[in-house]
Amino acid sequence: xxxxxxxxxxxxxxxxxxxxxxxxxxxxxxxxxxxxxxxxxxxxxxxxxxxxxxxxxxxxxxxxxxxxxxxxxxxxxxxxxxxxxxxxxxxxxxxxxxxxxxxxxxxxxxxxxxxxxxxxxxxxxxxxxxxxxxxxxxxxxxxxxxxxxxxxxxxxxxxxxxxxxxxxxxxxxxxxxxxxxxxxxxxxxxxxxxxxxxxxxxxxxxxxxxxxxxxxxxxxxxxxxxxxxxxxxxxxxxxxxxxxxxxxxxxxxxxxxxxxxxxxxxxxxxxxxxxxxxxxxxxxxxxxxxxxxxxxxxxxxxxxxxxxxxxxxxxxxxxx
Amino acid sequence: xxxxxxxxxxxxxxxxxxxxxxxxxxxxxxxxxxxxxxxxxxxxxxxxxxxxxxxxxxxxxxxxxxxxxxxxxxxxxxxxxxxxxxxxxxxxxxxxxxxxxxxxxxxxxxxxxxxxxxxxxxxxxxxxxxxxxxxxxxxxxxxxxxxxxxxxxxxxxxxxxxxxxxxxxxxxxxxxxxxxxxxxxxxxxxxxxxxxxxxxxxxxxxxxxxxxxxxxxxxxxxxxxxxxxxxxxxxxxxxxxxxxxxxxxxxxxxxxxxxxxxxxxxxxxxxxx
Amino acid sequence: xxxxxxxxxxxxxxxxxxxxxxxxxxxxxxxxxxxxxxxxxxxxxxxxxxxxxxxxxxxxxxxxxxxxxxxxxxxxxxxxxxxxxxxxxxxxxxxxxxxxxxxxxxxxxxxxxxxxxxxxxxxxxxxxxxxxxxxxxxxxxxxxxxxxxxxxxxxxxxxxxxxxxxxxxxxxxxxxxxxxxxxxxxxxxxxxxxxxxxxxxxxxxxxxxxxxxxxxxxxxxxxxxxxxxxxxxxxxxxxxxxxxxxxxxxxxxxxxxxxxxxxxxxxxxxxxxxxxxxxxxxxxxxxxxxxxxxxxxxxxxxxxxxxxxxxxxxxxxxxxxxxxxxxxxxxxxx
Ligand SMILES: Nc1ncnc2c1ncn2[C@@H]1O[C@H](COP(=O)(O)OP(=O)(O)OP(=O)(O)O)[C@@H](O)[C@H]1O
Ligand SMILES: [Mg+2]
Numbered sequence: 001x002x003x004x005x006x007x008x009x010x011x012x013x014x015x016x017x018x019x020x021x022x023x024x025x026x027x028x029x030x031x032x033x034x035x036x037x038x039x040x041x042x043x044x045x046x047x048x049x050x051x052x053x054x055x056x057x058x059x060x061x062x063x064x065x066x067x068x069x070x071x072x073x074x075x076x077x078x079x080x081x082x083x084x085x086x087x088x089x090x091x092x093x094x095x096x097x098x099x100x101x102x103x104x105x106x107x108x109x110x111x112x113x114x115x116x117x118x119x120x121x122x123x124x125x126x127x128x129x130x131x132x133x134x135x136x137x138x139x140x141x142x143x144x145x146x147x148x149x150x151x152x153x154x155x156x157x158x159x160x161x162x163x164x165x166x167x168x169x170x171x172x173x174x175x176x177x178x179x180x181x182x183x184x185x186x187x188x189x190x191x192x193x194x195x196x197x198x199x200x201x202x203x204x205x206x207x208x209x210x211x212x213x214x215x216x217x218x219x220x221x222x223x224x225x226x227x228x229x230x231x232x233x234x235x236x237x238x239x240x241x242x243x244x245x246x247x248x249x250x251x252x253x254x255x256x257x258x259x260x261x262x263x264x265x266x267x268x269x270x271x272x273x274x275x276x277x278x279x280x281x282x283x284x285x286x287x288x289x290x291x292x293x294x295x296x297x298x299x300x301x302x303x304x305x306x307x308x309x310x311x312x313x314x315x316x317x318x319x320x
Numbered sequence: 321x322x323x324x325x326x327x328x329x330x331x332x333x334x335x336x337x338x339x340x341x342x343x344x345x346x347x348x349x350x351x352x353x354x355x356x357x358x359x360x361x362x363x364x365x366x367x368x369x370x371x372x373x374x375x376x377x378x379x380x381x382x383x384x385x386x387x388x389x390x391x392x393x394x395x396x397x398x399x400x401x402x403x404x405x406x407x408x409x410x411x412x413x414x415x416x417x418x419x420x421x422x423x424x425x426x427x428x429x430x431x432x433x434x435x436x437x438x439x440x441x442x443x444x445x446x447x448x449x450x451x452x453x454x455x456x457x458x459x460x461x462x463x464x465x466x467x468x469x470x471x472x473x474x475x476x477x478x479x480x481x482x483x484x485x486x487x488x489x490x491x492x493x494x495x496x497x498x499x500x501x502x503x504x505x506x507x508x509x510x511x512x513x514x515x516x517x518x519x520x521x522x523x524x525x526x527x528x529x530x531x532x533x534x535x536x537x538x539x540x541x542x543x544x545x546x547x548x549x550x551x552x553x554x555x556x557x558x559x560x561x562x563x564x565x566x567x568x569x570x571x572x573x574x575x576x577x578x579x580x581x582x583x584x585x586x587x588x589x590x591x592x593x
Numbered sequence: 594x595x596x597x598x599x600x601x602x603x604x605x606x607x608x609x610x611x612x613x614x615x616x617x618x619x620x621x622x623x624x625x626x627x628x629x630x631x632x633x634x635x636x637x638x639x640x641x642x643x644x645x646x647x648x649x650x651x652x653x654x655x656x657x658x659x660x661x662x663x664x665x666x667x668x669x670x671x672x673x674x675x676x677x678x679x680x681x682x683x684x685x686x687x688x689x690x691x692x693x694x695x696x697x698x699x700x701x702x703x704x705x706x707x708x709x710x711x712x713x714x715x716x717x718x719x720x721x722x723x724x725x726x727x728x729x730x731x732x733x734x735x736x737x738x739x740x741x742x743x744x745x746x747x748x749x750x751x752x753x754x755x756x757x758x759x760x761x762x763x764x765x766x767x768x769x770x771x772x773x774x775x776x777x778x779x780x781x782x783x784x785x786x787x788x789x790x791x792x793x794x795x796x797x798x799x800x801x802x803x804x805x806x807x808x809x810x811x812x813x814x815x816x817x818x819x820x821x822x823x824x825x826x827x828x829x830x831x832x833x834x835x836x837x838x839x840x841x842x843x844x845x846x847x848x849x850x851x852x853x854x855x856x857x858x859x860x861x862x863x864x865x866x867x868x869x870x871x872x873x874x875x876x877x878x879x880x881x882x883x884x885x886x887x888x889x890x891x892x893x894x895x896x897x898x899x900x901x902x903x904x905x906x907x908x909x910x911x912x913x914x915x916x917x918x919x920x921x922x923x924x925x926x927x
Contacts, residue, residue, distance in 0.1 A: 028496035029411045036408035036467055037423060043442060043464035044430055050441035061444060120336065123329050130330075136576055137337045140344070143575035145525035147543040148564045151550055152347050155557050161362045162346070196339070216678035219645050224692035224739070225666030234691075238682040256434050260527040264547060278436040278528070285440050286532065294440040302437035309432030 048302060054295040056082050061291040078292060085296035094284070095297070098275035101187050105276065106255035108191045109198070114247055117199045118240075121206035122232060135207065138200040146197070150264030153193045154180060157265075186266045187274040193261060198254070202247045209243030210236065245317050249309075256305050277301050348569075351562025358557050373562045385538060386545035387567065393455050393462075393530075393541060394523040400459065401466040401519050402512060408467070409474030410500050414486075424475075430468025436528060443532050457533035458541075462523050470515045477511040478504065517581040524571060542567045595656040595669065595746030595779050596621045597642060602651035604637055604803070611637050612803035614651075619781060619796070621656075624773050626790045627783045628826070629800035635783045638800070639749050642781065643672050656746050666692070671740035672749040675756065677732045679724040679739075685711075686720040689738045710742040713772070730761045737772070750782040754789065762786075766793060787829055791815075799823050817926070821847045821918050830879060830891045832916075839887050845917035845925075852879065852893035854914035857900075862907030866890065871900045882906060 057066035059078030066078025089095050120138060124131040141149065156162035159176035168177040179185035213236060221231050237244075259278035262268060268275040268283055275283065281301065285294015342363060350358060351373050352366040361367075377383050411417075412424050446457040481504070489499050505512070527543040534540055540548065546563055553559040597619040604612040611634045619625045627635045640646040642653060644665035653661050660668045680688050686707055687694075693703045711717050714734040724732055733753060740748055753769075754762045770793055773780055784790055790797050791811045798808040799822075807819040811827075818824035824832045832851045840848040856862065857880070866884030878898040882890045892908060900906065917925045 023490075024495040024497070025415045026417075028500070029415050029417050031497065032407040032411040032500075033423065036404045036427065036471065039404065039460060039464050040427055040430060040467050042445065043461045044433065044438070045426075047438035047441035047445055048433070050444070051438045054441060061440075064448065120333075123333060134333050134337060136579065137340055139579055140572065140576070141340060143521060143572060143579070144568060145527070145543055145571070147525075147527045147546055148568050151546060151560060151564050152343055154550075155347070155350070155362075155561060156343050158557065161358055161557055163362075165359075165362065214676060214678060216674040216676050217680060220672070220674060220678040220739070221680070221691070222645065223643060223665045223670070223672050224743075225664075225695040226691075230695060235680060241682075253432070253434065257436050259436060260525075260543075263527070263531075264550065278434075281436065281439065282528075282531075286443070291440050291444070298437040298440060301434050305434035305437065306432055313432075 048298075051295040051298040051302070054078075054292050055085055055299050056080060057292040058085075058290075059292045060289045066292065081292070085293045086300075088293065089296055089300065092284075094272035094275060095280055097273055098277050098280035101275060102256060102258070102277045104187070104191060105194060105258055106252050108195060109251035109255050110248060113195045113199050114202055114244070114251065116195070117202035117247070118206050118237075118244075120199070121203045121210060122236070125207045125210035127211075135204075138203055140200065141197045142201040142204075144197070146260030147264055149193060149197050150261045153189070153196075154265050157189055180266050181270055183270055183273050186270060190258075190261060190265055190274060193265065194258065197261070198251075202251070205243050205247050205250075206240060209240045213239050245312075249312060249317070252308055252312075253305060256301065256308075347561045348565045350558050351565050353558055355556050355558055370558075373558050374566065377559070377562055377566055382537075383545070383563070383566070386540055386542040389455065389539060390524055390541040390543070393458050394520050396455065396459050397462045397466070397523040398516050398519045400463045401470050402516060404463065405467050405470035405515070406474045406505065406508070406512070407500070409471045410478055410504060412471070413475045413478035414496065424471075427468050427471055430465060431472070433465075433468075435465050439528070439532060446533055453534055453536050453539055455539070458526070458529050461529055461533075462519075462526065466519050466522070470519070473511060473515055474508070477508060481507065513578075514581040517575075517578040521575060596654075597747055597779060597781065598652075598654040599638075599642070600652040600654070602638075602641060602653065603649045604634070604641060604646065605649045610803070615803065615805060616651075617798060617805060617808070619779060621779055622777050623795045624770075624780045624782065624793055625796045625798060626794035627781065627798050627800060628785070628787070628790050629806075630826075631785070633800045634803040635800060636751055637803075639672075639751055639781060639783055642668075642747070643670055643749050644668050645672075666695075669746040670749055671743050671745035671747075672751070673733075673736045673740050673753045675752040677724075677736040677756075679732055679735055681724055684721050684723055685716060685727070685735050685738075688724070688735055689716075689742050691739070692743045706742050707738075710738045713741060713775070714738050729757050730765065733757065733765060737769075741772075741776070746778060748778055748780040750780065752783055752785065755785065762789075769793065787827065791827075797827075799826055817924070818849075818916065819924060820922070821849065824849045824916060824918075830893060833890050835887050835890075837888070840917070843917050843927075844919065846920050847916075847918040849916035849918065850910040850914060852891040854911040855890065855892045856909045856911060857892060857894060857898075858907045858909070859905070860907065862909040864890075864908045866906055866908060868900050868902055868904045868906060870902055873897060880906075882908065884908065 054066060057078035058081050059066035063070055063077030067076050067080075069075070070077050124134050124138075157164045157179050159165060159168065159178035159181075164177050164179055168175070179189050217239075218231060218235065221235050226234060257278055258276045259282065262274060262276055262279045266274040268279050272283075277297065278301070281294055281297040284290060285297055346363045349364075349366055350362070352369045352371065353361075354368075354370055357367060408427070412420060442461055443452075446452050446461070451457045451460070485503060486499060489503060494502065525543065526541070527547075530541045530544050534544060537548070546560075546567060549563045550560045597617075599615060599617045602612060602615045604610075615638070627638065629635055637646060641648050642655075644660070644663060644667075648661060651661075652659060655668055655670065680691065683691065689710055690703045690707045693706060698706075707720070708717070711720055714737060716731070716734055716738055719727060719731060719735075724735065727735065733756075736753070750769075754765050757765060766789060769780075773793075782789075782793065794811050796808060797811050797814055799806045799814065801822055806826075807814060807823045809817075814823060814827050818827060818832075821834050825834055828851055830852045832849050833855075835848040835850075836846065840846055864884045864887055866882040868880055869883050869889075870881045872879040875897060876895075878894045878896070878900065880892045880894065880898075880900055882892060884890050890908065912927065915927050917927060919925065
């Protein structure tokens with residue numbers, strides 16, 4: 001890890017290593033770097049590697065690792081089943097649904113949420129007292145815990161109480177309407193709440209970007225004859241491109257990980273129709289203590305996430 | 321003087337605001353209503369202000385235990401992330417050593433990681449370390465996942481600090497480690513505040529990790545507590561709403577006050593008023 | 594053709610009155626320079642002419658047409674900003690052609706007019722670069738090119754050279770003067786720099802707190818400043834503005850004499866003093882003197898004069914070059 005050539009043969013002049021020793025740099029590096037590396041490795045990298053190693057086993061999590069020998073039974077703790085976990089996952093309708101749902105989250109985030117956030121950002125990016133108030137209001141959902149948001153909306157959408165009740169009354173329906181318990185509605189409700197919760201976050205990114213556009217450039221465009229929409233599409237949006245790419249990146253990586261909202265709202269139901277990848281993993285891996293299977297889902301999630309991040313950084317975000 | 325464009329703008333903004341504020345106010349007000357009134361007028365002003373529900377929750381020691389647990393976990397997460405992250409970032413910013421780039425890229429891997437992917441092996445790791453059902457089972461993974469982004473921000477910030485300061489201190493006989501604690505950290509308050517706020521928000525709102533790592537009710541964070549409460553009083557929305565309001569209110573006030581830092585953390589740059 | 598007339602123009606930002614009431618006539622084809630201390634409202638005035646800022650009262654006329662409420666692009670003006678304000682995501686060609694594109698001119702015409710402008714400004718080889726690949730001076734030229742291409746009747750410049758280094762500034766000054774001669778358009782130019790004002794202007798307008806103090810040809814303002822503020826503002830080093838006995842003896846409130854209009858001798862003169870500090874520039878010597886009775890004086894002498902701190906000197910103001918500012922606002926030159 002540290003320069004080592006310098007120590008072997010006595011060099012003609014002081015080596016970089018000796019200089020580091022002498023001025024205390026080496027000591028500092030040796031004290032400052034390892035704790036972070038250690039904790040990161042133990043709690044992030046190793047578990048991910050383990051997920052890869054566990055994924056070809058059927059294992060309940062009992063015992064240290066699935067391939068260790070259980071003295072009591074004379075067999076290993078887990079059973080090697082090759083790619084079966086992946087095959088089961090791929091053919092599981094609930095998994096397919098969770099994948100579709102996750103893609104829906106990403107699609108809605110990019111196609112509905114970002115334009116909405118951009119429109120609002122354009123309306124309130126200038127500094128004024130009124131705009132600051134609106135900014136705070138729009139940012140409010142983002143700082144609220146997902147769980148709290150989910151609970152609030154399960155109330156709003158509760159057929160006996162909230163909005164849905166008023167809606168049913170308005171329509172003159174006899175029976176109460178429970179959208180979160182209706183297969184075609186449940187996940188759309190979650191999508192709506194996702195837009196509600198996160199648009200303020202993207203709006204803030206865009207506002208920061210808009211504020212960094214020089215006002216003289218916009219005035220120059222005005223003098224050149226640009227009308228409001230022309231200045232949005234020909235000047236502001238192109239100059240916001242870096243902010244937009246950041247936003248899309250967050251939308252995708254965040255979309256892959258939606259979980260906290262699903263639990264209070266539907267917990268994946270009805271009949272597993274509203275799972276996301278993570279809630280699927282939780283439900284079919286953790287709850288059922290199916291470590292091998294859950295790890296396979298985790299590996300899938302990891303590959304999708306990292307492949308996206310890698311490709312994205314090297315194509316769209318190149319040079320930023 | 322007031323143009324139609326401005327009227328349209330304000331109307332749109334008010335409409336969007338109402339979509340946000342109506343559910344929130346219904347939540348806060350819901351705790352003041354009877355179950356019966358909840359059914360009749362879920363969004364309206366309470367006809368009669370019932371304070372028993374709130375009082376009962378605030379009197380419940382369990383409620384304070386939840387908040388306390390969340391606070392302890394969040395503060396320790398913030399503290400450890402700041403100290404470990406800034407130390408490592410300082411080494412990466414100040415010293416050139418063999419493998420520095422490699423190690424730095426290694427840490428940055430954490431930025432593109434879907435955190436939930438390794439949750440099962442992480443659970444086993446925590447279990448095998450014997451810290452399941454303790455705050456550390458939540459704190460350490462949170463710190464590990466917060467390191468990547470905080471190291472990146474710290475390093476950028478440290479690199480921008482003038483070298484002359486360090487050189488002057490060196491001449492006066494101040495070493496790297498002492499310099500870090502006496503100069504670098506005190507001069508980094510803006511970035512410390514940004515990262516602290518951001519990490520705190522993440523930790524305070526976290527649900528998945530506590531859900532997996534904490535089983536004992538007395539160790540629950542408030543997010544777990546809220547879900548539990550919902551399960552227990554599923555017949556009485558006013559109780560759940562009051563619980564949510566009581567936990568949300570202080571956090572929301574704090575977060576809004578610190579929103580500048582949160583946004584700065586998200587965008588990697590400062591936001592003007 | 595394009596005379597700019599401001600009639601009783603006013604500007605308030607909320608309750609802050611920046612320009613109380615200002616009238617000004619800028620002749621067609623003139624090069625008018627607005628100067629004044631920071632915050633006096635020069636930019637605000639320019640931006641009101643451009644239409645970037647609404648007037649709170651009064652009337653703006655360009656080329657005989659009332660444009661008070663007109664959009665900026667309908668006023669026949671072009672503006673060059675201090676920060677250049679180039680569109681960072683567009684090439685030089687697109688930057689210069691942007692106004693024509695918005696005006697929906699045919700492609701061929703845009704191309705020709707952009708190249709024509711590039712020709713004038715020697716930007717030909719840079720047309721396909723982005724602004725960030727240009728030097729400060731080149732960016733400045735692109736900004737001017739963007740203005741030229743629209744064939745404006747009036748050019749507005751807000752401190753266009755202040756971001757350039759001294760050498761480049763001198764060069765651009767000459768180029769702008771040439772451009773003015775060539776295009777013959779009206780130019781209104783805001784600056785802090787006296788040299789720019791004195792060398793480029795047909796007409797200088799001196800402002801203070803939103804009020805015009807005096808306007809006229811540069812030499813006119815130098816020779817016949819209308820009040821102590823103008824006297825102190827034009828000329829470098831600053832005119833000596835003396836209050837107290839010297840002024841009172843002559844029934845004035847301020848006695849003004851320029852440093853270059855004081856004669857120095859070691860035998861005798863009107864005032865006696867001791868040199869506090871001397872700056873030897875080679876072509877000139879600037880001497881700071883503590884004079885008896887009148888106080889601190891600045892004196893500028895031509896050529897190298899061997900005066901040192903502590904040297905005793907006699908000084909005499911040149912007759913005909915003394916400005917006596919009276920309480921009633923009149924000025925007498927003796
Ligand atoms: N948008 C605004 N709102 C409120 N006050 C303003 C605004 N723009 C300018 N001012 C005020 O108007 C006055 C004149 O400003 P202006 O920019 O015209 O000065 P200036 O003469 O161009 O100064 P400088 O030489 O520093 O550029 C200043 O006191 C300024 O604070
Ligand atoms: Mg100005």
